[in-house]
Amino acid sequence: MNEFNRPPLVILTGPTAVGKTGLSVALAQRIGGEIVSADSMQVYRHMDIGSAKIRPEQMQGVPHHLIDIMEPTDEFNVTIFQKLAGQAVSDILKRGRIPVIVGGTGFYIQALVYDVDFTEGGDDTALRDELADIARTQGNEVLYERLRRIDPESCNVIHANNVKRVIRAIEFYEKTGERISEHNASQRRKASPFHFAYFVLHEDRERLYDRINARVDAMIEAGLVEEVRRLADMGCTADMVSMQGLGYKEILEYLNGECTLEDAVYRIKRDTRHFAKRQLTWFRRERDTIWLDRQECGGEDGRILDRIIHILQEKGIADDTQRVQTGS
């Protein structure tokens, strides 16, 4: 159907709280699509309020994938996402429908869209711990020098204080014999196996921040504290990946008596704004993105949707037949 004989893929992303969820359902309905969530926190069950997860009744019959598939005590990461999302996408395509990736985790989207190769053996906590230990006891620079000896290129990209990434780079070399800088460079050159349209929804920074602040207040009113208390009762602790989600780690500290609720709320708002900024930075450097400005469309979802549909038609991703299905 499409000009390059590659399967179609629609991506709808943007900073947190721009309104992706609301738009996504309407979009999926209009083009006959199913939604695949690209959100690192909505995969967890029992984490509904803080992750701003879509409620079942909001889905309006549109199938949603990769939501509520893990327990908060489980560990989730890009690799798992890539695998599961890949399966979901191919299943959707088999059904003759269009996969619509919706979510704000840019890294995950990239992994899926460009089919980045992460293969390299499983977890090796031993080596990681050993390297982390070197940084802790001998200093970041010592570990950094070790990386410089095996992969100087990586040192141009990774800062010595970014221990997490330095460890990964060293680990990659130790396990594969290949330099991660070279591996990444080759991965970057890959063309996407999909015929995709990558939409980034955005709006004025000030308005976005207002929405974020308001949403955090709404989350508290909706019972975020209770939700986190339940998670804590389930055995969730700060060191788990799930509990590193915005809103969760702060409320956990509050529940542990480490700060006041007021302080926790202040930090959730601030850190969420910072997060939104980082997301924007990420999407700005991502190639082939199509930016949709809320203001330009009068802030109306309907007009933004029309624009998306128009672009999808131009690209041959969605056709008129499908449009008629739910039109008017």
Next chain:
RNA sequence: GGUGACUUAGCCAAGUGGUAAGGCCCCGGUCUGCAACACCGUCAUCGCCGGUUCAAAUCCGGCAGUCACCU
């Protein structure tokens, strides 16, 4: 009206003669197995005017503002 204290970036705040610590915010960026993570960068000439000095945010004088107490 009088006496005293204070006045450093958007906020908090070091610095008492040698050429503006730090934190927060804001802004920009990095990112290829933890990514709602981790990390990096930029951001003032010290209320105003004048004086002393080779050199002043730091000393002196005046003005302005703020605060406290007094009449």
